[in-house]
Amino acid sequence: MIKTPCPICDKHMRDHDEKEIEKCLWEFVRESKNPVVYASRKKRICPICEKEMLDHNISETRVCVKQFVDDVESLEL
Numbered sequence: 001m002i003k004t005p006c007p008i009c010d011k012h013m014r015d016h017d018e019k020e021i022e023k024c025l026w027e028f029v030r031e032s033k034n035p036v037v038y039a040s041r042k043k044r045i046c047p048i049c050e051k052e053m054l055d056h057n058i059s060e061t062r063v064c065v066k067q068f069v070d071d072v073e074s075l076e077l
């Protein structure tokens, strides 16, 4: 289950409508896959393990991002 607010906009995932979910999810996935490009931006806290996204290695990132996407998709809105 998702314990933290949205890593992108800081609102609870349940307070998003479908369009916002899509936008935040997409942005999170995009940033997570390009940590070097986005490293200078605001720190992202992983919604799954609550570590900074930059402290993940590539395989941890893959696992957490996949888990987050699965969890968000299984949220009942």
Ligand SMILES: [Zn+2]
Pocket (backbone or CB within 6 Å): 006, 007, 008, 009, 010, 011, 016, 020, 024
């Ligand atoms: Zn959001």
Ligand SMILES: [Zn+2]
Pocket (backbone or CB within 6 Å): 046, 047, 048, 049, 050, 051, 056, 060, 064
């Ligand atoms: Zn994580």
